[in-house]
Amino acid sequence: MLRIVIFLGIGLSLGIDRYFAQGPTGAPVAVQVSPLPTATPVVFSSQTLADLKRVQQAALASDYAYRQVAHLSNNIGPRLTGSAQAAKAVEYVTNELKAIGCEVQLEKVMVPHWVRGEETAALVQFPGQAENTTQKIVLCALGASVATPPEGITANVVAVRTFDELKSMPRDKVAGKIVLFNYPYDKQMAAEGNGGEAYGEAVVYRGDGPSSAARQGAIACLIRSVGGADYRIPHTGQTRYAADAPKIPAGAVTAEDADLIVDLVRQGTVKMKLVLTPQTLPDVESYNVIGDIKGSEHPEQVIVVSGHLDSWDLGTGAIDDGAGVAVSMEAANVIQKLHLKPKRTIRVVAWMNEENGSAGSKQYAKDHANEMSNHFSAMETDGGAGHPLGLNIKGNPEVKKILAPVAAILQESGAGMLHLAEHCGADIEPMEKAGVPAFSPIQDSRFYFNYHHTAADTLDKIVPKELAENSAVVAVAAYALANSEQPLPR
Ligand SMILES: [Zn+2]
Numbered sequence: 001m002l003r004i005v006i007f008l009g010i011g012l013s014l015g016i017d018r019y020f021a022q023g024p025t026g027a028p029v030a031v032q033v034s035p036l037p038t039a040t041p042v043v044f045s046s047q048t049l050a051d052l053k054r055v056q057q058a059a060l061a062s063d064y065a066y067r068q069v070a071h072l073s074n075n076i077g078p079r080l081t082g083s084a085q086a087a088k089a090v091e092y093v094t095n096e097l098k099a100i101g102c103e104v105q106l107e108k109v110m111v112p113h114w115v116r117g118e119e120t121a122a123l124v125q126f127p128g129q130a131e132n133t134t135q136k137i138v139l140c141a142l143g144a145s146v147a148t149p150p151e152g153i154t155a156n157v158v159a160v161r162t163f164d165e166l167k168s169m170p171r172d173k174v175a176g177k178i179v180l181f182n183y184p185y186d187k188q189m190a191a192e193g194n195g196g197e198a199y200g201e202a203v204v205y206r207g208d209g210p211s212s213a214a215r216q217g218a219i220a221c222l223i224r225s226v227g228g229a230d231y232r233i234p235h236t237g238q239t240r241y242a243a244d245a246p247k248i249p250a251g252a253v254t255a256e257d258a259d260l261i262v263d264l265v266r267q268g269t270v271k272m273k274l275v276l277t278p279q280t281l282p283d284v285e286s287y288n289v290i291g292d293i294k295g296s297e298h299p300e301q302v303i304v305v306s307g308h309l310d311s312w313d314l315g316t317g318a319i320d321d322g323a324g325v326a327v328s329m330e331a332a333n334v335i336q337k338l339h340l341k342p343k344r345t346i347r348v349v350a351w352m353n354e355e356n357g358s359a360g361s362k363q364y365a366k367d368h369a370n371e372m373s374n375h376f377s378a379m380e381t382d383g384g385a386g387h388p389l390g391l392n393i394k395g396n397p398e399v400k401k402i403l404a405p406v407a408a409i410l411q412e413s414g415a416g417m418l419h420l421a422e423h424c425g426a427d428i429e430p431m432e433k434a435g436v437p438a439f440s441p442i443q444d445s446r447f448y449f450n451y452h453h454t455a456a457d458t459l460d461k462i463v464p465k466e467l468a469e470n471s472a473v474v475a476v477a478a479y480a481l482a483n484s485e486q487p488l489p490r
Contacts, residue, residue: 017337017454022152040138041486051340052409055479058334059472065330068096068466069323069385073307073316073459080313082113082284089309093289093325093350094247100333103290105144109363111286111353116141117277118311119251123152124167126264126270134273137261138254139222140314141276142206143238143356145250148220152275153178153249156218159265160484163205163212178272179207180265182258185449190228195445196383199452202226203237206334209317210250211242213315220274222251224258227449235453236312238356246429249276286352288360293332295344295482302345302371304378304436305331305478308354315457319448323462323470325350327441331475342482351427354382359424365430372434377488379439379483380425381474384452385462386444388473394424395437397487406480415440422476437488439481441473 026215044052072079072089079086090106097104123139158173159180160166166179183205189198203226210221232254240472241247251274253261254448264270295301307324312316328348335342352360368375390410393399400418409414423429424438432438444466482490 004457014472025231038368042373044250044405044480045485045487048480049241049405049409049420051226051483052406052476052480055340055475056409056412056472058338059330059475060104060468062330062334062471063464063467065326065467065471066462068326069318069467070459070461072322072325073318075315078313079311080114080319081111081286081310081356082281082318082427083313086352088288090272090287090352096329097289097291097332097348098334102293106287107289107290107350107367110158110283111359112357113284114143115279115281115354117279119276121251121253121272121274122263123172123264123270124273125269127268128413128440135260136171137257137272138232138234138235139257141250142161142210142223142250143236143312144241144280145239145276145278146214146247147277147279148275150277150434151182152273153219154271154273158271159262163208164215166212169216171216174213177218177276178220179213179218180222180224180253180258180261181209181453182262184224184391185227185256185380187228190449191447193446195449199449200321201212204251206237207240208209208242210239210248211245213270214245214248218248220318222250223252225252225254227452227454229257229454229456233454233456236314242364249274258292259394278329288352288364289350291332293335293342293346297343299345300374301376302374302384303342303376303412303481304346304347304349304428304431305384305474305480306349306351306378306380306425306427308352308360309350310353310355312355312453312454312457314455315451317457317460318459319320319384319457320452320462321354321382323385323467327381327467327471327474330471332473334471335479339481342479346478346482347411354427361427361430365434372431372436375431375436377437377439378428378431379474379477380428381441381470382425382427383440383443383445384448385467385470386400386446386448387466388413388415388441388443390419390442390476391425391473392419392440393437394421394432398489399437402478402486402488406476410473410476411471413469415441415469435490437490441470441479443470
């Protein structure tokens with residue numbers, strides 16, 4: 001932020017600087033120095049900058065986004081792809097976007113339909129066990145998991161921390177067993193503000209753990225829940241079966257249960273009974289919901305503002321990602337309420353199927369493949385509803401300089417940081433790859449992964465003021481991009 005302030009300071013002083021020169025009489029005369037050209041041409045007109053401040057204030061004062069996420073999470077509920085609730089959410093957002101005057105299209109996409117079944121586990125043999133007792137294990141199935149037989153499986157447990165540790169074990173130590181990957185989520189890293197990075201490190205075990213265990217003959221695979229939850233609640237999410245390994249049932253035990261199992265395995269033989277009965281049903285037809293405010297000068301140029309409408313099934317999908325859909329809708333709502341006329345088209349997208357396949361974003365990339373040069377920018381909010389610190393930018397580093405005047409406005413609510421990021425969102429990744437400049441709010445990630453993908457992802461985790469701050473960032477960025485006087489370098 002310091003650098004931005006200095007940059008603006010220099011820009012201002014250039015316009016008003018005078019210096020004194022000697023006149024013919026020797027008397028000093030004031031000489032007006034014509035303003036030097038600034039490093040970049042005018043990107044945001046004074047009218048646009050004034051409008052951005054109005055957009056910001058309107059978004060900060062509005063409860064529209066909160067009411068939207070409240071409806072999605074409380075009235076509709078969990079919105080796992082393929083479910084009746086996901087279909088209801090499509091219908092709801094369609095109607096809401098129409099109500100604020102967007103041109104709405106439903107773009108068809110075929111999506112997977114996985115449903116959770118029974119999920120129970122108990123340790124039936126372990127060192128020091130009291131007679132005729134078991135130890136309950138709290139767990140959930142991972143998305144895409146295949147089922148055990150209805151009566152379950154009973155097998156010894158092998159506990160490892162990493163892939164390398166598993167690979168170093170002879171096959172006969174693993175074959176026929178249940179493998180537990182006990183790789184912990186780094187809470188310290190999250191406390192330092194890098195929740196996404198901590199998540200990224202641990203989540204590879206959810207994706208690749210089951211197939212790597214199956215390659216060594218395991219009959220089921222459990223992982224330590226990814227994330228910082230510490231009230232003994234499991235964390236779901238998609239696993240990814242590799243083509244070269246048998247598909248084995250896969251689940252996540254709570255962090256507490258992972259610790260318990262590891263402690264007992266260290267002492268001797270541990271046998272578990274595991275029942276997981278999820279089902280994969282035939283694919284169903286679903287939709288990305290697309291709502292446009294048509295541009296007044298360049299209607300063919302599109303500013304995508306988005307979140308994903310589907311959610312996991314354990315909670316009600318408030319922070320992941322009802323919030324992202326709601327703040328995107330709010331951007332359109334505020335612009336309409338203020339009767340502003342964006343020069344480019346602002347396109348709200350509520351993506352389907354981010355959580356277990358990304359079918360929606362892949363379909364969009366396919367259907368709009370030859371319009372990518374007209375996609376001026378793409379934004380996604382998918383990091384919860386925590387206080388935003390600024391904007392992530394995936395694109396040409398020049399974009400950061402160009403947006404400095406916008407950052408100065410965003411700093412009014414503490415969101416003035418501009419950060420060049422590797423990646424801005426799962427659903428906009430195909431557009432990032434096609435060279436479209438991508439953005440996302442930088443959101444406080446310290447607590448997000450305590451709730452994400454768990455039964456505790458519920459509306460109460462959203463602080464209305466912080467949600468409105470996110471709306472303001474998204475709305476200001478969207479309107480600034482829509483009314484930029486210059487194209488963004490790619
Ligand atoms: Zn998400």
